[in-house]
Amino acid sequence: MHARDLPWRMAPTRFAKGQRPDPYKVWLSEIMLQQTTVATVKSYFDKFSTLWPTLEDLAAAPRDDILAAWAGLGYYSRARNIHKCAQVLRDEHGGKFPQSAAELLTLPGIGPYTSAAISAICFDEPVAVIDGNVERVFARLYALQQPPATIKKEMRALVQTHVPDHVPDHLPGQFAEATMDLGATICSPSKPKCDLCPINHACRAFAEDAAAEFPKKLPKKTRPERVGHAYVVARPDQKVWLQKRGETGLLAGMDEVPGSDWREGEVPEFAPPLKGDWREAGTIVHIFTHFRLTLNVHIIQINQSVKDDFEDGKWVASEDFDRVALPTVMKKVLTRALSEN
Numbered sequence: 001m002h003a004r005d006l007p008w009r010m011a012p013t014r015f016a017k018g019q020r021p022d023p024y025k026v027w028l029s030e031i032m033l034q035q036t037t038v039a040t041v042k043s044y045f046d047k048f049s050t051l052w053p054t055l056e057d058l059a060a061a062p063r064d065d066i067l068a069a070w071a072g073l074g075y076y077s078r079a080r081n082i083h084k085c086a087q088v089l090r091d092e093h094g095g096k097f098p099q100s101a102a103e104l105l106t107l108p109g110i111g112p113y114t115s116a117a118i119s120a121i122c123f124d125e126p127v128a129v130i131d132g133n134v135e136r137v138f139a140r141l142y143a144l145q146q147p148p149a150t151i152k153k154e155m156r157a158l159v160q161t162h163v164p165d166h167v168p169d170h171l172p173g174q175f176a177e178a179t180m181d182l183g184a185t186i187c188s189p190s191k192p193k194c195d196l197c198p199i200n201h202a203c204r205a206f207a208e209d210a211a212a213e214f215p216k217k218l219p220k221k222t223r224p225e226r227v228g229h230a231y232v233v234a235r236p237d238q239k240v241w242l243q244k245r246g247e248t249g250l251l252a253g254m255d256e257v258p259g260s261d262w263r264e265g266e267v268p269e270f271a272p273p274l275k276g277d278w279r280e281a282g283t284i285v286h287i288f289t290h291f292r293l294t295l296n297v298h299i300i301q302i303n304q305s306v307k308d309d310f311e312d313g314k315w316v317a318s319e320d321f322d323r324v325a326l327p328t329v330m331k332k333v334l335t336r337a338l339s340e341n
């Protein structure tokens with residue numbers, strides 16, 4: 001009755017009639033939802049479902065199109081992995097998702113959470129599905145004294161003791177979705193609505209009037225700082241030069257403007273890709289999971305005829321930035337540079 005209405009979900013009434021959601025849609029949404037909010041994911045999910053309605057469509061799509069459609073969602077290894085995974089499913093599994101969490105776990109980009117979510121929600125496997133919401137609910141329910149990140153195995157065993165074992169009215173997938181919904185709506189990180197909670201009678205944190213003290217937190221780590229240069233080469237027609245990042249590492253396969261390496265400590269030497277009248281366009285800051293990056297942005301206006309001096313890249317007009325695989329950090333660089341122009 002209180003289930004969240006999400007585009008990749010199936011209504012509980014249809015579940016009760018024996019229907020199950022499309023594993024392709026569940027997989028896509030769960031990969032997108034890692035490290036990202038439901039509100040952000042909805043439009044990306046709609047875009048992917050429209051561009052590539054089936055697993056076969058996604059497997060056959062050019063990788064650059066997938067990276068371009070993913071641009072802005074961050075954690076780009078996820079986009080590369082969904083493409084790889086779709087191709088492995090097409091080539092080695094007859095275009096079908098395996099039904100057990102253990103088999104799903106062997107596929108590219110599918111970890112313990114996603115494998116459990118697909119197998120429980122789509123195939124009724126009685127496995128624990130544990131995301132941040134579920135961790136919070138159980139940390140409070142049992143007033144756990146350790147931060148969830150330090151007791152992953154114990155948490156899995158604890159949640160598993162509650163997973164219904166495939167009886168018609170208590171399906172593992174519905175248990176998983178209900179627990180996640182409880183965490184997302186009632187047992188929220190701050191100001192949980194304990195008075196409305198259907199399991200408050202069993203909750204130790206509630207009994208101790210201490211919900212806000214759980215889950216216990218890890219001590220905060222400081223984020224290292226990195227610095228570098230970004231060089232924007234612009235033509236009179238406002239097209240800028242973009243090149244592709246390497247095939248491995250951070251933002252692999254995405255588009256970027258030329259730049260220095262990003263390092264901790266001293267700012268790298270100013271070494272633009274061509275000589276000329278470079279202007280400073282200020283700095284941008286971008287927060288990655290493991291470091292904070294400050295880039296000094298430089299821009300040069302070149303004569304259109306210089307275009308052949310460059311190889312392995314492309315000239316892209318600003319109105320086409322949304323059609324290429326530009327990560328957010330590069331969008332910030334270009335906005336900064338072109339606003340100075």
Ligand code: SF4
Nearest residue numbers: 187194197200203206
């Ligand atoms: Fe969370 Fe409060 Fe419910 Fe306990 S009673 S599970 S703290 S909402």
